[in-house]
Amino acid sequence: MVEKRAGGRGLCRARGSGSPLTDPPLLLLPSLQQARQGLHFAHVRHAGLYFVVTVLPNASPFAAVEFLNRLVTLLRDYCGSLSEKTVSLNFALIYELLDELLDYGYIQTTAPDVLKNFIQMEPVLSQPFSLLDLSTVGLFGADTQQSKVAPSCAAARPVLSLRGEQSSRPEVFLDVVERLTVIIAANGTPMKTDIQGEIHLKSFFPGCSEMRVGLTEEFCVGKTELRGYGTTVRVDECSFHSSVKLDEFERSRILRVNPSQGELTLMQYQLADDTPAALPFHLFPTINHDPSGRVQIYLKLRCDLSPKSHAVNIHLHLPVPKATLSLSQELSSPEQSATFQPSKKSIEWVIPRVQGGSQLSALFKLEVPGLSRARLLELGPANLSFEVPAHTSSGLQIRFLRFVGPQPSLPHRWVRYVTHSDSYVIRLSAG
Known part of the structure; x- marks a missing residue:
């Protein structure tokens, strides 16, 4: 069954028997905050930038958030990418866009085909665009870390x-x-x-x-x-x-x-709780400790992808006890790296690439003075981030x-x- 929904982005929904699919904004979750009596702020965050709008009590906050999301999409269309440098270089273009989008607080249009007839300013690129430059390659739809899986910029x-x-x-x-x-x-x-x-x-x-x-x-x-x-x-x-x-x-x-x-x-x-394929990664930890304050953490990371697939930018974040003083490590391959972050009290294990069907290991030795059962509970959980190009878990x-x-x-x-x-x-x- 397919039904139309009123308002919002005008999406159609195909209903199944599973859990409901909420409709998050195209970017990140918005925030609504009261500035003073009779005035509210609404904002969304994208690429480290905050896009803020003031909303009167009789205005729809959802319309304000939707406008901000569409504004971000338009800025990406016109400027190519969004960053503090891009905004400073294209200030005149952004001002012209806002002048055409809004008229005394009323939204006129957000259609790119209509706006391109009125926008005269040209975008200023932060760096020259080249199809041969793969240093900034990334999927435009994925807010990933350092993706290098797209064929062009x-x-x-x-x-x-x-x-x-x-x-x-x-x-x-x-x-x-x-x-x-x-x-x-x-x-x-x-x-x-x-x-x-x-x-x-x-x-x-x-x-x-x-x-x-x-x-x-x-x-x-x-x-x-x-x-x-x-x-x-x-x-x-x-x-x-x-x-x-x-x-x-x-x-x-x-x-x-x-x-x-x-x-x-x-x-x-x-899709919830019924994935057709095996999970990409499994972690097998072994933790040993002694009364002198030494903790040994042996991690075996297995990649359960097909041997024809691979994962990139694997980053494992492991919180350790707050009393940890030092770390020594033994890694299974030279391309891996691991660091101890004293300010965050965590181990950061970074693996640039791993092939499907293979496994990697790491041994970490911690010095934790006054080790106790309570401090051991500060260990973990591990948080893994990664990207798998040319692969979908749903099929x-x-x-x-x-x-x-x-x-x-x-x-x-x-x-x-x-x-x-x-x-x-x-x-x-x-x-």
């Missing part, structure tokens, strides 16, 4: 071409981004496993007529649609942008959309990405996948 590229710039062949990027929330008990049993997925579109193709996105044919929403044959990709719920046409979704799992230049979240989905795949109707030139089409940890917590037992 779509994340930092303005949608509108600069004046005098030679027009290149247009591109369309489709990112399937999944975020894992996992809690694993001390005995290795998963206690919570959630997948939050999104399909992001970023188009550098002006004047596109219609685009058809084919999902996995065995894609099911809820347990009632399970078909009992083949490899099924099941989610609890999914929601769609209001511009997505769903007349072929029930029969053929095809999304139809007429995208404008810029970013668009075509679809959001959720969702894009069958095709096609354009319908006469086109002046077909664009380059990039379909990219990434799974990364939103919260991957592993509890330890100090024995």
Whole structure:
């Protein structure tokens, strides 16, 4: 069943029998705060920057937060990326955008196709854009740490071409981004496993007529649609942008959309506590201690991905007792690194890359004066962050990405996948 929802981003929701899918903002959770009587502040945070708006009592705070999210998306479309340096370089452009977006506090439009007819300023790039520069490569739909899994710098590229710039062949990027929330008990049993997925579109193709996105044919929403044959990709719920046409979704799992230049979240989905694939990582800790205050922590990290897959930017954060004075370490390979952070009282174990089916180990020796049972309880839990390029934990795949109707030139089409940890917590037992 598909239903329309009033207000908000105008998403359609396909309901299943699982837990409800809440609709978080496109960026991070907003914050509402009363400044003084009759006036409130609403803000969202993105890339270390705060975007703030004042709201009167008779105004909808949800509309204010939605406007801020759309403003951030527009700034990324026009400036390429968002940072303190980008904002300072493009202050005049941002001022012009705000002047067209708002009129005496009333929102006029946030449509990129309408705004580009009135915006005269050109973006100033913080660094020259080059397809050959892979140092800033990242999926535009994934707020990851140092992702290097995209074929070009779509994340930092303005949608509108600069004046005098030679027009290149247009591109369309489709990112399937999944975020894992996992809690694993001390005995290795998963206690919570959630997948939050999104399909992001970023188009550098002006004047596109219609685009058809084919999902996995065995894609099911809820347990009632399970078909009992083949490899099924099941989610609890999914929601769609209001511009997505769903007349072929029930029969053929095809999304139809007429995208404008810029970013668009075509679809959001959720799967809770019933992941079809094994978890990417398992940690096997062994903890020994003696009355003299020495603690030995032996960690074995196993990557349960397919041998054809790999994970990058693995970072394990392990809190240690606050009385810890020193750390010595033995790592299983030279590319790994581990440091003791005295201010945070934690061990930071960093692994640049690990192949599926392999395992790594580390031995940490701590000096903890006055070691007691209470101080041992300060050890852990371990928090793991990572990125897995070209992989989805749900099994969702894009069958095709096609354009319908006469086109002046077909664009380059990039379909990219990434799974990364939103919260991957592993509890330890100090024995």
